[in-house]
Amino acid sequence: MPFGIQIYAIWHTSDKILCLFCQMAENKREIILKAAREVFSKRGFDGCSIREIAAQAGLNHQKITYYFQTKEKLFLEVIEDAFHALHEIGDSLVFDPEVQDPIAQYEAHLLQVAGYFETNRAFLKIIYLESLTQSPRMEAIQPYIVKLRNSVKKELMYLRHYGFGSHLPIDQVLLLFSGCFHALFIHPYLGIEPYATHPVDPAGYIKSLLGLLRQ
Structure with a gap:
């Protein structure tokens, strides 16, 4: 395979992988937002923790702090x-x-x-x-x-x-x-x-x- 075609194939594959990661990140954000809506509506802001929201989302609490930093x-x-x-x-x-x-x-x-x-x-x-x-x-x-x-x-x-x-x-x-x-x-x-x-x-x-x- 010519070198130029190899470079294009690598670039195209990398681009697809990047899009996949972006989609996965967006899906995680949506899952967290949905869980947060439920927990905040039941317990209020002061009555819940990041860990409770993480449990509702089925994720590690570090994922929430990664995407949103703070409660x-x-x-x-x-x-x-x-x-x-x-x-x-x-x-x-x-x-x-x-x-x-x-x-x-x-x-x-x-x-x-x-x-x-x-x-x-x-x-x-x-x-x-x-x-x-x-x-x-x-x-x-x-x-x-x-x-x-x-x-x-x-x-x-x-x-x-x-x-x-x-x-x-x-x-x-x-x-x-x-x-x-x-x-x-x-x-x-x-x-x-x-x-x-x-x-x-x-x-x-x-x-x-x-x-x-x-x-």
């Missing part, structure tokens, strides 16, 4: 990862001026958001626990919440051109949306009646809320 950095990565996925859903919403009923389009978007929260309750529990204890980590979480609130406000301001919620101050509409969010995902976790004993149907609840604001 706090791991916690912040969990938060950033969850909000990033949520913001991606928000960014996917593009109102089409030619759509006759943009509110119906928004309803489909809200159902997608509700689906995310439904499958990521651990993330919501973490935020709630941090808020409840007035954790110093809330300072790092708050910008994500503000960004999310501003995105929702921008969406609602657009829909006001179509009469959606225009009979109410925008902050009151935001408050209604916040109440809807708590009723669907926070109150059941807290065991607040009637939400704990009679689970609320997200699709029906969202449709009712939008129907109210159409008036």
